[in-house]
Amino acid sequence: MGEGYFKQRNGLYVLDVMGACGLMTGEQFRGLAAAVAELGVPAVKLTTRQTVVLLVPEEKAAALKAAVESLGLRVAPYHNVVRPVMACPGSADLCPRALGNALALGQALQERYTGQEVPKDFKISVAGCPRGCTEPYCADFGVVAAGGETYNVAIGGFGGSSRPRHGELIARRVPRDAVFAILDHVLERYRALAQPREKLGRAVERLGLEAFLPPAQLLRPAEEPDPVLLELKAFLGAPE
């Protein structure tokens, strides 16, 4: 496993820094700003995967990495690993369109899976509603909140390619725990079946979606309806 640390054309290096699915505290931002000033970082750039890249001279990279880690942040893992997770702000407190707690789920997925080794970089995106601001159908493993604490899951998508591919829906309205179990299964099958450096989507094209599908019990929709729907039924006086 490598780290997000790359030489640029101008000889400087970038350090790819990950927060909690793009979420950082004011203290972390202030700490980064102080490090940027102290170490002469000439530019900071936000990435499509909700990370922050810092441009730095090679001789100061180690000091910058130490500063980053002292803030509770880390340099993103890179090269044939599960990459930092993208998640929208979907939650009960933030986006009014959210149908579920996408941000917390994304953070939990990132905590558990980021850095795990796989045949080719594996991207996870979590969206709080079907609008899909995080483009879940363009991810190797896309999750879309479907009401209550249930989620739809698509696999095999990717966008960064001359031949992009949309993910295929494999689970509807599964409970939160099942998302983790499905991901465990997909990763296990991916490691077992894919050729070296083969994207999951290409492996799906080559072997068929069935080769990656989890057992039926993991794909069973949640039996409990959306709590808001239950509340509405009670409000209407309708039978549950």
Add this chain to the structure above:
Amino acid sequence: MTPTRKAVDVNLGALAEALEKKICAACDYLDAAECRPERCMVAFARKVLAFVLPKGVLDVPGASQLIPATDFKVYVPEDVAAALAETLRQCRECRDNHSPDCVIALTRACLENALTGRRIDYPGSVFLYLARLREQDPRLAELVARELRHGTRPED
């Protein structure tokens, strides 16, 4: 008249008001013993709007399955057209992301059911909807279009 559509905001209050003042106020069963809210499309839509208004949500997954199928009252197209037009004014035109469980869509489905006994598959666009409505019910489409052009606020 409320604005035809603004992507930034939805006025569910205007929708509830249109239902109350354009349809309920003209209903023969208003305040009568025969009024059966649990069987009434309009009462259902009003209750759903009352439920979501304080919550600030637009979508209740599964709610479209709760629309009552036991409303056999006769509705006046002109009254329903005014409320139908209000659903179009509030529509955010989500296109591909249209959800039948959106409370605006739910209200529109109730009104379609009340008047025609069937639902029109909503394409997520007011213009496309009017074209579709014109194919199925030219007179209602004309009434709705007229309301959109010249409609008045419910209290007028």
